Amino acid sequence: MSTITLYRHPLSGNAHRVQLLISLLGLNAEIVDVDLMQGEQKSEAFLSKNPFGQVPVLEDGEATLYESNAILVYLASKYDPLRQWLPTEPGNAAEVQSWLSVAASRVANGPAAARLITLFGADLDAERCATISLDLFTVMETHLSSRDWLVGDHATLADVSNYAYIAHAPEGNVSLADYPNIRRWLARVEGLEGFVSMQKSAVGLAV
Structure with missing residues (x-):
């Protein structure tokens, strides 16, 4: 290797x-x-x-x-020879790619951007970031009402790519209090064997 x-x-x-x-x-x-x-x-x-x-x-x-x-x-x-994290079945594979796109767009422009404002003073529109975040969380909350993971019946790259900035959304003054399904999903990710947490933020440079 x-x-x-x-x-x-x-x-x-x-x-x-x-x-x-x-x-x-x-x-x-x-x-x-x-x-x-x-x-x-x-x-x-x-x-x-x-x-x-x-x-x-x-x-x-x-x-x-x-x-x-x-x-x-x-x-x-x-x-990953078993392709747990990146499924080969066309439907699940497409869904994973969709959630990778969500991570790069709605998550990046919502909770991730809101965090940059509060922690690092980024010159962004806080109201817009909050609106994007809450719209995203509303969709995710419904999506997770009948499933444990974002795609399929086990964890995939969809969960890995979206976890960190959603878990740390409160650092950007975006509350998760009204989203119990999302909070349970975060806990499931944190319960995976091999999970490592992201360091708590402190004032510094936008990342």
């Missing part, structure tokens, strides 16, 4: 989803913290790994990958 290295920041939900899947898959990986406060992500050395200057970045042998959801697909495709 090749050597896996994950470049991350401990407060980044995008990086956490990759670290979480690595742990759930039982893989050994070197975790390298990138000092975003000092602009390390914009250094020449880091830009050679990701020209967008963002975490996470994954190195696996000769492969260097960035964009968290793409990394999830890569890891599940290479290291």
